Amino acid sequence: MTNTAPITAEELNRPGAADLAARAQDVSKVYGSGDARVVALDHVSVGIPRGRFTAIMGPSGSGKSTLMHCMAGLDSVSSGQVLIGDVELTRLDDKRLTRLRRDRIGFVFQAFNLVPTLTALENITLPMDIAGRKPDREWLDTVIDTVGLRDRLRHRPSELSGGQQQRVACARALASRPEIVFADEPTGNLDSRSGAEVLGFLRSSVREMGQTIVMVTHDPAAAAYSDLVLFLSDGRVVDQMGDPTAEKVLERMKGFDRPGSDA
Amino acid sequence: MMAKVTLRNLAAHKLRLVLTAVSVVLGVAMVAGTFIFTDTMSRQFDDLFNSIGKGVAVDVRGKQIVDGMDATGAPVRPPVPAAVLDRLRTVEGVKNPIGNVTGYAALIGKDGKAAATVGPPQLGVNWVETGGSSDFKLISGRAPAGPAEAAVDESTLERAGYKVGDQAKILLQGPTHSVTIVGVIETPNLMGATVTAFDTATAQRLLLKPGFFSDISMDTTGVSQEVLRDRVAQVLPAGMEAITGKQLVEEGKSDIEGFLTFFRTLLLVFGLIAVFVGAFIIFNTFSMLVAQRTRELALLRAIGASRRQVTRAVLGEAFAVGVVGSTLGLAAGYGIATLLNGAINTSDEGGLVFTATPVIWSYVVGVTITVVAAYFPARRAAKTPPVAAMREEVRPAQRTLRLRVIIGTVMTVGGAAAVFGGLASGTLELLGVGAFLVFLGVTMLAPVISQPVIRLLGAVFPRLFGTPGRLARENALRNPRRTASTASALMIGLALVSGINVVQASAVSSIGQSIDKQFGADYILMSETQMPFSPEAFKAVSQAPGVERATALYMGQINVEGKALGVQSGDTAGLVAGGRMQVVSGSTQLGKDGILVSEDVAKARKWTVGSPVAAQFADGARQQLRVAGIYARNDLLGGAPVLPLETYLAHTAQPLAVLGLIDVANADTATRQGVERALAQFPNLQLQNQAELKETFQKQLDQLVVLLTILLAMSIIIAVIGVVNTLALSVIERTREIGLLRAVGTSRRQLRRMIRLESVVIAVFGTLLGVVLGVAFGAAIQNGLADSGLQVLSIPVPTLAVYVVLGGVVGVLAALWPAWRAGRMDVLKAIATE
Numbered sequence A: 001m002t003n004t005a006p007i008t009a010e011e012l013n014r015p016g017a018a019d020l021a022a023r024a025q026d027v028s029k030v031y032g033s034g035d036a037r038v039v040a041l042d043h044v045s046v047g048i049p050r051g052r053f054t055a056i057m058g059p060s061g062s063g064k065s066t067l068m069h070c071m072a073g074l075d076s077v078s079s080g081q082v083l084i085g086d087v088e089l090t091r092l093d094d095k096r097l098t099r100l101r102r103d104r105i106g107f108v109f110q111a112f113n114l115v116p117t118l119t120a121l122e123n124i125t126l127p128m129d130i131a132g133r134k135p136d137r138e139w140l141d142t143v144i145d146t147v148g149l150r151d152r153l154r155h156r157p158s159e160l161s162g163g164q165q166q167r168v169a170c171a172r173a174l175a176s177r178p179e180i181v182f183a184d185e186p187t188g189n190l191d192s193r194s195g196a197e198v199l200g201f202l203r204s205s206v207r208e209m210g211q212t213i214v215m216v217t218h219d220p221a222a223a224a225y226s227d228l229v230l231f232l233s234d235g236r237v238v239d240q241m242g243d244p245t246a247e248k249v250l251e252r253m254k255g256f257d258r259p260g261s262d263a
Numbered sequence B: 001m002m003a004k005v006t007l008r009n010l011a012a013h014k015l016r017l018v019l020t021a022v023s024v025v026l027g028v029a030m031v032a033g034t035f036i037f038t039d040t041m042s043r044q045f046d047d048l049f050n051s052i053g054k055g056v057a058v059d060v061r062g063k064q065i066v067d068g069m070d071a072t073g074a075p076v077r078p079p080v081p082a083a084v085l086d087r088l089r090t091v092e093g094v095k096n097p098i099g100n101v102t103g104y105a106a107l108i109g110k111d112g113k114a115a116a117t118v119g120p121p122q123l124g125v126n127w128v129e130t131g132g133s134s135d136f137k138l139i140s141g142r143a144p145a146g147p148a149e150a151a152v153d154e155s156t157l158e159r160a161g162y163k164v165g166d167q168a169k170i171l172l173q174g175p176t177h178s179v180t181i182v183g184v185i186e187t188p189n190l191m192g193a194t195v196t197a198f199d200t201a202t203a204q205r206l207l208l209k210p211g212f213f214s215d216i217s218m219d220t221t222g223v224s225q226e227v228l229r230d231r232v233a234q235v236l237p238a239g240m241e242a243i244t245g246k247q248l249v250e251e252g253k254s255d256i257e258g259f260l261t262f263f264r265t266l267l268l269v270f271g272l273i274a275v276f277v278g279a280f281i282i283f284n285t286f287s288m289l290v291a292q293r294t295r296e297l298a299l300l301r302a303i304g305a306s307r308r309q310v311t312r313a314v315l316g317e318a319f320a321v322g323v324v325g326s327t328l329g330l331a332a333g334y335g336i337a338t339l340l341n342g343a344i345n346t347s348d349e350g351g352l353v354f355t356a357t358p359v360i361w362s363y364v365v366g367v368t369i370t371v372v373a374a375y376f377p378a379r380r381a382a383k384t385p386p387v388a389a390m391r392e393e394v395r396p397a398q399r400t401l402r403l404r405v406i407i408g409t410v411m412t413v414g415g416a417a418a419v420f421g422g423l424a425s426g427t428l429e430l431l432g433v434g435a436f437l438v439f440l441g442v443t444m445l446a447p448v449i450s451q452p453v454i455r456l457l458g459a460v461f462p463r464l465f466g467t468p469g470r471l472a473r474e475n476a477l478r479n480p481r482r483t484a485s486t487a488s489a490l491m492i493g494l495a496l497v498s499g500i501n502v503v504q505a506s507a508v509s510s511i512g513q514s515i516d517k518q519f520g521a522d523y524i525l526m527s528e529t530q531m532p533f534s535p536e537a538f539k540a541v542s543q544a545p546g547v548e549r550a551t552a553l554y555m556g557q558i559n560v561e562g563k564a565l566g567v568q569s570g571d572t573a574g575l576v577a578g579g580r581m582q583v584v585s586g587s588t589q590l591g592k593d594g595i596l597v598s599e600d601v602a603k604a605r606k607w608t609v610g611s612p613v614a615a616q617f618a619d620g621a622r623q624q625l626r627v628a629g630i631y632a633r634n635d636l637l638g639g640a641p642v643l644p645l646e647t648y649l650a651h652t653a654q655p656l657a658v659l660g661l662i663d664v665a666n667a668d669t670a671t672r673q674g675v676e677r678a679l680a681q682f683p684n685l686q687l688q689n690q691a692e693l694k695e696t697f698q699k700q701l702d703q704l705v706v707l708l709t710i711l712l713a714m715s716i717i718i719a720v721i722g723v724v725n726t727l728a729l730s731v732i733e734r735t736r737e738i739g740l741l742r743a744v745g746t747s748r749r750q751l752r753r754m755i756r757l758e759s760v761v762i763a764v765f766g767t768l769l770g771v772v773l774g775v776a777f778g779a780a781i782q783n784g785l786a787d788s789g790l791q792v793l794s795i796p797v798p799t800l801a802v803y804v805v806l807g808g809v810v811g812v813l814a815a816l817w818p819a820w821r822a823g824r825m826d827v828l829k830a831i832a833t834e
Ligand SMILES: Nc1ncnc2c1ncn2[C@@H]1O[C@H](COP(=O)(O)OP(=O)(O)O)[C@@H](O)[C@H]1O
Pocket: A031, A032, A038, A039, A040, A058, A059, A060, A061, A062, A063, A064, A065, A066, A067
């Protein structure tokens, strides 16, 4: 993958683009009206390649979380379309959207990821339990061993460290074999060592298990774990970068941090 | 500054504070309503007595010799001979002395039923043209004259369905009397009493004794009431007394005031129970508000607010809630009183009496309970360490429950001891304090009890309801204190209701057992109102075909060693057989001076067969009696000494039959119909066999239970509001968690189910706690009263099971709104990282 220009709406609809796990087509998201009007997403089109680790980068307030929420069916769009596989989210009612999230999407948030009254294991199997599905034992074991939490499964979240909690959250996101996992700043609250553990784990789940992951971050070091970085600025996709390193990403980011530059 | 914080918080949490205030409103409404209503009744009675005493400067009457009441509820006094009236005319200052006759007379309605039932007296009087204590005017018709005429008060006439000129029958102590209704009398608001007037000679014959008056009232030509009283007293024969009109009015008022005080206290107790339950809700709400605001409170502390200031800020909020709740409660109380007054009084003169008392009570009770209940959360708020403001996650330290267990156990045990002490000594206050302590103690223990019980109750949830079920159980378990105090509020009402049901069931069983054991006759005869009735009925019954024996049981009072002693009388052979009396020693041959006493009385008074008993009767006569025999405890006849019938009748102006025992040759339908036909002119009487008698008692007790349950309903409603409140606050508190659950795919329906199940488990826990405690209370009361006729403990399991199920239903209902809110929660807001 080379450093290319941002994907356009037309490119997304090319026949060869079929291997996208999710895509946003010409998505806009506007909050408020009048003086308080904020355009959080401004005609954004992105495709998330299947089986890859995609990072979404950008300065604070650039619309990263909004994009993720819209793509994951947590929030509605003002205009445009969002697809997970070939299901168009913008057409689904709450009931179907809930089911889609439950069965086809995994989530990792920055914090408050776990239900405090459930044990680590119960948290991991939560989406499947809610669906009334039996977890795939073998797969569950693989996931648990990969996150390295076998001896902590009976603990409640309050008895786990922040890093361990995030790893449980990652395990939950992966345990139901979702088509795609969305992670919003999963390491934002962690020290660098715990953060590295979580990121390493996410990367290996992509490499070894073929998982599709989208991660929102503003940390270049975190972005370096990914296969592809999409850069967002002022609600627009302004660039993308393949095979990122922390230095290259940092360099690119510096451009955004200066107001008025680039975009 | 802190005042501003208080105000802002009040504004920010309007909804939850409204819910909290509601729990104050309901309790206060009951308290305020009680005062306004009873004050109004009191005023109306005062009006009645004032109008009765208007033309009376002095009243002459017989001195009361023995404590006791006649069939109209008035004290038994010897009658005043008519000759006294003539003598009074000679006293200077006496103006227009009038002889009054008052007795029992009940108009039988057109439908054959007595026009009034239980409660206010049914009076027969002599018609007095002007003045007198019965200050009646004619509305229509004319004054009664001669033995076959009567005038009736307007509302009674209406209720009975008659008009002037109609023939009517009147129940008396003597034979039922036929009259023509010739006039309608206007009376002051009689508060439900009925009045039938005859001419004086007829009244004396029917109600009292020819040649005698009940009392003589008179006006004054100008001298003061006191002076006139002293002058009059000098001409009175022995055994008569003179009192001023003022005193007469005061006596009437204070008699009624006694009843009203009892009534007010009863209602007030239930109001205060409701307020007490409300305290739990307030405590819970403030605890939760403080927990949610930990960070903000810590910030205040960090920037220099003192502990006192933080406490005061929270208490300030409580004070405001208390004031608002009390004000609304006072208004609601006024509404309740209006409804009650409207239901009881047809003629509403002068409206409600609204004094400062209900206002003061409302605010004192409402504000005090709110501030006291919020005090503990406020203190906890003040203890928030400033560092909590900086902490990532604020987890309030779970303080150890050990101290709680110790205090709770001590309170429960102490309370239980007080309950038993109260029962043993018959001290209601001690019983009440004991029950209160037990409630507090169990409430303190409830968090500890809740864990295993809820684990058990919720054990089937995961299997039946999947993950929402498991989450619901865990949520109910996660904050034991909150769950416990929510459940405890429900516990109180249910404990009382269950306790009442246990006592009722025990009473029904005990009475049934007594009837089986002691009921030796075929039928029992009682008035529907269980008031004394005319012995004439027995004459009629004895003549019915197939009747072998009709025994009247009379009640009365005599003085023994200067103290009143309740006695009974009747044909001894009839009582022995009909009541299955067992004579332990001596004999039932009483002669004229022998009495039969129960073992208990004999023991207490150290009487043995042959012991002399110096007695004085209600008419003042003294006679030396002797103990002829001693009988074993008897549930039907109680423990009162039995006098020879002849002796009783000789000294009793108005014999009071309380029940009759009837033996027939053959208890078949024909015989029964014959007896009932013979009783046709006594529509107030009821003939019952054993089974019917049991049923009657059961029905009466059922009514009592319904009444008490209604009085407790307010407490239960408040507790349900508490469940709603707790759940709603929990939902807000768990915003993030709920958002997370929604994000990972929990449907709204699953979320609602989760909240609902949590609610159900809390409600059922509270109900169970209440039912168990209620059974314990009921059993304690039964145990304490085992010697007073409550010998059988009976636990109404089906009824109690229904309560538990209803507890679950209440849980479902209480969850409706919080669950709806949880379902509508914005997922994004929930997972936002601020
Ligand atoms: N609920 C909201 N209401 C109004 N504006 C919002 C809301 N959520 C986000 N925004 C605005 O949208 C823009 C993008 O926000 P966000 O997607 O959270 O940015 P990022 O995650 O990149 O920091 C910001 O300007 C933010 O202020």
